[in-house]
Amino acid sequence: MIFTIDIQTTSRYESVNATFKNLLQNSNNTLVDIFFTIEERLEEEQDNTDYLNWQNSLTTIQSSTIASNAFTDVINELKDFTTPSIQKIHNNEMELAFSYDARPLDQSYINNEDSHDLLFANDFIEKQEVRQLSFQQLLLSCDQKEIKSLWGVSYLTSSDTHYLVILLDNGMYKCSCISLINRGTVCRHYFCVMLRTSQAQFHIGFLNPRWFVETSPDLRSRPFCPASKFKMDLVVPYLESNNPPNFLHSINENILNRNNLYVTLSKQKLY
Template sequence: MAEAVEYLDSQMQKEELNTTFMEWKYKSITYHQPFVVNNFFSDINALIKKHFSPHIVAEIHKQMCESVLYKCEKLSLEDANNFDNDQMDQKDELGSDQEEVNNIEDHYDYRQTYLKALLNSVSGKSIKEIWRITPYMIPSSYQHIVTFEDGTHMCTCLLLVSHGIICRHYFKLVVENSNALFHLLLMPTRWLQDDAWNHVDTIFNEPFIGTSSKKLK
């Protein structure tokens, strides 16, 4: 019984530390928010403020601001198919419990699916590009993004699937890769403002927006 109580107390301490870390993280990033949003995503920002509620816009801004913490690396389809490293249990990357507490950032970027599982779920002909997105500060942690010919994408963080918000990893790719574009309808229509269906044609006709200065291929 004593061991169970000790274990629960340890878990509660970790949860409290994680909550404190996330609060600090967002406060720190919010401080730089106007610079990141206005300098990298000004056109996208104007569009989302026009069609989404302030709450959803704020959530998107968080992802935009965190995107500057990552770097991108393009993978060939062959390299992606041969990539096995993310098949391991991600907890193994952390080691001891003490190391786990000291590296809460790793938990924040857990992969929610494997790259191979993602590739096996789609047609190879529909794939346009495959990218690895890695935090500058934690190179052992990474996500993979697969972009498709129809302009959609999937990230192994699955934030778009689980929360309906485009992730920081894709926003990083939008900045670095001119083939990665944003469109309102990449996100669920439930986030659109209440009067959206009164001008649905306008929404469908909104352009795909990019931020990269690199030449389109």
């Protein structure tokens, strides 16, 4: 049963029709159930539309020059090791990093049992960029003695903290969005922190090996890459030859469900 009443339909109404069809096939659904389900679906689509409009309004998305200048070495590493689609995803994350702000958090933040666990607004941005790991869970996933610094990341238009990034002594990082775990890609929140401190540096070994052009490349000789503005002031470290990268397996298995760490990108919400 499709309700078009002889008018041209848009994808939005086609989606509603599909929802109608699925609901009507189930004889247990009442009219009230159908009403609330469709209302919820329309709200989700409106949130998604608002979010896409917000993304398109960001000036950093309109030009990749800023990101390419700020993360020159990162982009070169990605070109050498990864597929074009993964390069595109990371380029987008680097561009979006300029739409966020990062600030250091005091180490006492860790020891506060009440944990000021981060508060999140309930607007269309938050509904699209869902925080997937709580502050306490993020802390439990790493040895607190190895924490180098904590960073709170927020939208430029907000004073609230929306994401937490933890920098570790071994050069690794963890973000509450857990993009590194769910997708095996580096997130915009970490790139934002890279713009604020030389302690945050990119390593190609952060990525899931499935995104590499070559199978099992030797990454031990690859350098950590800071943001371009910090490069002249740093001696860029390399991985120790006897300590190959094991970044992707550093999350505590008791914290995350490792049965579904990596899914097809087309099925992921690329927040």
